[in-house]
Amino acid sequence: MNTSAGKTALITGASSGIGLELAKLFAKDGYNLVLVARSDDKLQQLANRFNDDYGIETTVIGKDLSEEDAAQDVYNQVREKGLTINVLVNDAGVGAYGKFANETEWEREKALIHLNVLATTQMTKLFLKEMVERNEGKILNLASLVSVTPFPLMAVYAATKAYVYNFTQSLINELKDTKVTVTALLPNATNTDFFNKAGATNIRATDQVDDPAMVAKDGYKALMAGESKVVPGGLVNKMYEVMAYVAPQEAVAAMMRYNNEPKAEPKEQKKEEGSDKAANSSALAWGLGIAAVAVAGVALAVAYSNSSVVDKWRYKYKLGKLKWKASRGYAHASDEAVDLVSEASKAVSNGLDNLRQTVARAVN
Incomplete structure (x- = not known):
């Protein structure tokens, strides 16, 4: 049974990128769509395609949401068309x-x-x-x-x-006694x-970018499950989040500044660039090492609760070893910690995916 039949999702920034990939997922699941973006022509082309491919109803609203009261105008148009918005996606940015x-x-x-x-x-207020x-x-x-991190050169x-x-x-807490969910x-x-x-x-930063289809898929899954947040992608992205919480903000800011700087520097700055690169690479290795220790520690704790007496002693020893390395800023702890995550996952009956979900919730 298609529980999405007759429901409508409104997506801002729907003409490209993550918004477009999310629109595809909603359309495949039978949601009617309201697509909002500045480009009327492109939105209409997408609407025609979605209508033909999935047999849904797609409404197009061309609007620049950076203009004053643009959101109110979108809401008014939705009301005039008699539409009920079951899912709101604030993607435009x-x-x-x-x-x-x-x-x-x-x-x-x-x-x-x-x-x-x-x-x-x-x-959000209106809908x-x-x-x-x-x-x-x-x-x-x-x-x-x-x-959750500083971001020099894109501070605003x-x-x-x-x-x-x-x-x-904050909204998630306010809505905890309702059946309305909000996901970041x-x-x-x-x-x-x-x-x-x-x-x-x-x-x-543009040298290592994630696939928008993957990001949309993970976001869509979390949205439908009513999760409070989701960090798309693999364990490395999740370790970046943990690093933001456990590493000194000065080190995080320096690493993010390095990632945000131009790839090519003038010749006279090569020496300085090399020095900065080494410093920031060290900060990255250290930060990810500490993050991996934190993630592996949670994984071991989860495995511990599902293990035999003998295995529990073994996990206690490994967790103590991780704590010892973390206390000394062990920069290469990441490799060992990731191995420990894999090993600990074997003790969890539902496998690595469920373990990572538990880890993600535990570090919220």
Whole structure:
């Protein structure tokens, strides 16, 4: 039975990237769609394709959500069409690259704040009220891994995503006695048009980007399960999140600054670049090592509760060893810790996937 039949999902930023991939997933599951973005023509092409391929009804609303009261206008159009929004996806967002003091423009940052913060908040305010009245609904807010880390050279963008993440977690608590759920999606750098629009096409972070289809799939799964947050991808991305909590913020900021800098530097800066690279690589290794220790420690604790007496003593010894290495800043603990995660997972009847889910919940 298709429980999504007759339900409608509204997706902002639906014309490309993660928003587009999420729209595909909703369409495949039979949701009717309301697609919101600035490009009317592109949205209409997508609507025609979705309607033909999946037999759903797709409504297009061309709107620049960085404009004043744009969210209210979207809401009014939805009401005029007599549509009920069962799922709201606040995906639209932009970045701005450069040093805040003297390289970025205020008008652009003001529009960024309006889109990432005000539009997301107002869209949520308008549609959440109806969801609570029906005691039914889901919201997915696009945060970012940088919502929990410093992000030099994109300081305002990171600050807006920190707002989105905090806002989402607060709403989850307020809604705990209802059947309405809110989920924060925290992707790492993703292969979308984000860096191009932000003016950051040549930074190191673009060398390692995740697939937007993968990000959307993990986000969609978490949304449907009513989870509070999801960090898409493998264990490495999850260790980045843990590192943000356990490593000194100065070290995290230095690492993120390095990832955000241009790939090619002038010749006269080569020596300095090499020094910075070594320092930041060391910080990364140290931070990921500590994060891996934390993740492996939780994994061992989970395995411990599902083990025999003999195995429990063995896990106690390994957990003590991890603590000893962590206390000494053991930079190469990551390799051993990841091995321990794998080993500990064998003691959990449902395998590594369930173990990682437990680890993710435990470190919330």
